[in-house]
Amino acid sequence: MRTSPARNYPGRAGFTLVEVMISMTIVTLVLGLTMSTFLFGLRTMYKDTQRLITNASLRAFTSQITKETLDASTFYLFDYYTKLDTSVNLTTDPIFPVGPEIDSASDDYDKWIAHGDCLVLVTLTSLYRNTDIRQIRVYYRVTTNQSQVNAEAPVRYYETADTAGPGLGWGEGTAGAGNGHPFSGIATELNAINLNANPSRAGSRLLNARSKGRAVAAPYTPYAAGDLYPIFSTESPTANPADGFISINVEFINGTTVTNMLSSSSFNYTISPRK
Numbered sequence: 530m531r532t533s534p535a536r537n538y539p540g541r542a543g544f545t546l547v548e549v550m551i552s553m554t555i556v557t558l559v560l561g562l563t564m565s566t567f568l569f570g571l572r573t574m575y576k577d578t579q580r581l582i583t584n585a586s587l588r589a590f591t592s593q594i595t596k597e598t599l600d601a602s603t604f605y606l607f608d609y610y611t612k613l614d615t616s617v618n619l620t621t622d623p624i625f626p627v628g629p630e631i632d633s634a635s636d637d638y639d640k641w642i643a644h645g646d647c648l649v650l651v652t653l654t655s656l657y658r659n660t661d662i663r664q665i666r667v668y669y670r671v672t673t674n675q676s677q678v679n680a681e682a683p684v685r686y687y688e689t690a691d692t693a694g695p696g697l698g699w700g701e702g703t704a705g706a707g708n709g710h711p712f713s714g715i716a717t718e719l720n721a722i723n724l725n726a727n728p729s730r731a732g733s734r735l736l737n738a739r740s741k742g743r744a745v746a747a748p749y750t751p752y753a754a755g756d757l758y759p760i761f762s763t764e765s766p767t768a769n770p771a772d773g774f775i776s777i778n779v780e781f782i783n784g785t786t787v788t789n790m791l792s793s794s795s796f797n798y799t800i801s802p803r804k
Contacts, residue, residue, distance in 0.1 A: 536542070579783040585783050586737045590684070594777065597666050601650035602659070603771050606763050609670040610647045614725035616804060617716050626768060643770055644668040645760040647676060656701040662710040664698025665689045665718060670740060670760060671728050679757045681782060684740045687722065687733040739782040 539742065544552070598604070605623045612622045626641035645671040654661040667687040668780065672678045689698055710718060724730060742758040752758075765773025787804035 560675055567727075576784070583781050583783045586783075590736055590781070591777075593686075594668060597650055597652075598775060600652050601666070602653040604763075604775060605649040605651070606643055606645040606761060606770055606775075607647040607649065608645045608759070609666075609673050610649065610724045610728055611672065611673055611724050612725070613649075613667070613719055615720045615723055617719040619716055619719075623770070624763075625648045625770065626763070626765070639772070641765050641768055641773070642762055644684075646672050646761065647724075647744045647759045648775065650696065651712070651715065654701045654708065658702070658707065659703050660712055661707045662699060662712050662718060663701065663708070664716065665722070667722065667724065667762050668736075668761070669724065669728070672759075675751075675756060678742065678759055679755070681739040681741050683738050684736045684760070684779070685728060686731050686736050687724065687730070689718070689722075689730065741780050741782070743778045743780070769792045 586708045606617065607622060608624050624643040624645040626643040647667065650666040650668075652663045652666075653659050654663045665688065668684070669687075670684050672676075672682045699708045699710045722730075724733075728734045740760065742760045745752040745754075745758060748754045748756070760777060760779040762776045762778070763770035763773055764776055765771075767773075
């Protein structure tokens with residue numbers, strides 16, 4: 530019986546070094562593009578989340594301060610919250626405009642402007658008399674000098690206790706008696722708040738941790754190049770700020786500076802207390 534010899538197949542060649550390197554390059558590029566797309570989506574989602582947080586904070590702030598300013602009977606603007614100490618002087622402590630910044634032929638069109646980081650809203654009683662204070666509300670940034678105004682700072686809010694019920698402040702009193710907080714004693718009431726001792730005192734709350742005002746377009750006294758304005762200002766036709774209205778220009782900021790992923794929104798609004 531004849532046996533056929535085993536066939537000798539030639540060896541099959543594997544990938545060459547060049548082919549391996551090309552394949553690895555393609556795989557690396559695909560993985561890199563996939564990772565970049567994922568990180569881009571993650572970054573976009575993060576910024577969108579921060580933007581939603583910022584917008585929600587601004588909407589809450591806008592709604593609250595608009596309602597309470599319209600409810601206020603008068604207001605005072607201070608440069609810093611530290612002016613609310615135990616010795617408030619309403620003749621010298623509030624910010625009064627030096628202006629007028631615009632001096633027209635008719636005084637009705639003059640424009641007096643003052644800037645500050647602490648706004649005090651005072652609401653008077655109206656049911657039986659208008660000589661008592663129903664509630665005091667304070668909006669303020671935690672700043673004490675211009676360098677802090679130029680940096681990001683928290684915005685906080687304080688209101689006097691709701692001893693007569695939620696949202697009622699000190700109440701309206703009765704037909705026969707006041708509520709014990711006459712407007713003639715407004716300085717005494719502000720002394721009792723004393724934010725200078727503790728800007729985070731009981732009864733206050735944080736509205737937003739990071740905020741700043743708009744940039745000063747051109748330096749003028751008392752502002753230098755690169756300075757930012759405080760977030761509150763008053764505009765009035767006279768040297769008395771309470772004769773005009775309140776303007777708010779604030780930027781709320783959220784996100785992290787480590788990766789430079791910030792979301793900010795500006796709010797510019799003018800409101801006038803009821804007279």
